[in-house]
Amino acid sequence: MADHGLLWAEFLENCKKQDLDEELIEKVFEYLMKHQYLPQGSRLGKHIELKRILEQTLEASK
């Protein structure tokens, strides 16, 4: 993962406070960074990607 410095540190800390799995946190963060500049109107297709990340990671953790 690219160096995102403070943003990643804060995100990780706040996600951990919510008892979220670190692997999932990292994947969600990667998704956020990958599409960070994609405007809201163009993001609909990307939701599926995020949904898949969530579902697959949770399924794998069972």
Added chain:
Amino acid sequence: MRLKYLVLSDIGPFRGRHIFDFSSDDTRSGFAFFAKNGRGKTSIYNAMKWALFGKVRRKSKLVNDKVVEGALKPIVDEQDYDNMLMNYNAWQDDTPQSMSVLFVAEGDFGEIQVQRTASCNGMARSDKQMDILLSVSLNGKVFDGTEAEEEIGKVFPIELERFFFIDGEEVETYTTMMKSSTQGIIDDIKSILRLPSLTRGIEDLRSIKKTYSEAIDADNIQQQKDLKQGDKARTLHGQLMMIRKQISETEEEILRLRERKEEFDEKIKGVGELQTYADEKMRVDAQIEILGPAMKSNLETFIDDFSNAANILMWGKIKPKYEKTSEANDNLQNQRFEMDRIDGEIRKISKTIAEFESICDKCHQEVPNAEQFILEREKELKGLEVKRHDLKQASGADPIKLRAKLSALESFQPNHGSLERLERSYNAQRNLVSQLSNLHERQRNLSDHVSVDSAKEITQLAQKSARTDQALLKKEEELRNLKFKEDELDSKYKNARPSTSDSNKMDSVYQLRDTISRFIVAINDTVKSYSDKATEEVQQEASKVFLQLSNSPASFSGIRLTKQFKARIYGSDGRPVVGASSGMEVIMTLSIIDALRTVSRLDAPVFFDTPARSLDKDHKNGMLRYFWREDRSQFLIFAHSGEFTVDEIVNDEVAVFNKAWELLWPEDLEETCIHCWSENVEHVSKHERKCADCGKITDSRSRNTKEKEVVIHE
């Protein structure tokens, strides 16, 4: 992102193709373009913007503290030639017409090549008549259209434009925006700090959460419907859960028993040697036990056989006498038989003699040699009588006495095979005694190895292992029965359960919705905490840069930023600086921009057009020294002759750039060829000079720019 090549074709004053090579082993970040006005500094700056974003705006303005974006710059413009992006000559002379920008860059993402082309088959009178083609190749994978725009957006988003394309003429506008904290700058700062990644992420998550919530709502409605018909299913489910609990317990019990058995087996294995001795002892004991009755039986036979032993022993002595007597008896018998035979012969011959007549009965004639015949018979008779007499003389013994003696001797003769039987039973008995003796010896030896206690322990362990085995078999049987019941109940439950609700799936949906909710909370918290901390970090970093760029650092403590990113310079007395110079404020703005890039970890080249417009010499040189360092993001300046000249920066020792170019028109060079930079030229007319080296003509009226790389001779 690091720019490697930039290729311009028919853009601004650049007629034809012009290649700028930024690649080098030098790690310094500085690049520079030096030129007088109109030579194409801003055209290069705009060409990069156009390649990345597909549009170039005129400068924005501040009207009543509000940013008013400039209008779009056209590719071609019949009304305003100076304002268009395309090269005028190409537009006027070429058919078809084309303008293109290509650049190659590399970064964390790999290598990207972007080419944007505007073309028209005829003479384009407006941009609407131009075909715009975008092609992006990312690590060899080619994209076009919207996909290509998206790929560029990932590498260099338009939201960052303000912080990476800095127009010196606009810095003062930035400064005003930062001082007054206008919404435009706040949004841009949030962008560079990547806050939209979080806020947009929240929207994405909310959108996904909504689909899960809808699924949950639909399921709840269905469950309510199912509730009425679900009593049976619930009962079965309860039973199923009970059975599953029992299965779980039984499985645990089996596990425990297996562990226990393994423990016993392990212990038995541990006393393995003793076990061997114990087994051997058991075998010896068993053999001794079997040998006892065998010996008793054999002893009886032996005793029985031994009763003939006296006879056998006596017979050993008597037997020769018996055999002799028997022989004598046999001889006597033979003599008697011979005598009887001789007596029969004598009688027969006597009769023949007595009855013999010398006349034949039949023929009544005298028998020839009759006398001779009688004489021979009488001689024969006499011989027999002598033989009989001899035999009688030879057998002097009394046959009756001899038979009595023989009979008496015979009474001592043992039964037939008695001796062999006696020998056999004796040998057998001896063997048995020997075996028993050996076994007793072995038993004693084994007893030395296997104490009574350890043998008992082994026996107990074996018994426990066997008992555990039995318990295990019983539990396994129970488990089979329970699983059979479970299958039965599960099948019944599935049939009875409303088919519309998949509890596993719904569990996952609830879990996903919960996870998303937690992510939303975490991201909201991050937006707050990160904004505060990032502002703090930007403030610290900007102050550091500001003090470094300032020509009187002792007078200032740095820059302070409010939560709304309102910026202010503070003096070393802790008070805000009132009436700061415009140069100071520009340095403040540049410091904040640089700090924002540092904090957000964004690595992209900075394009700075007319960088030193409002700066004095110290600030100008300070800026170059700061930004033109090693291992920073590339920093490209587009300086006009009033700001920097090559000679100036060489003299001021700030020519620490990686590469630099001068952008020139023919009129900038009096005695030099614009094509090959040779000074071996000859004026052939008022405006033209011919190069003796390349043979080309340089027309001093031409406004086509040519780039010349600056070489610093150290």
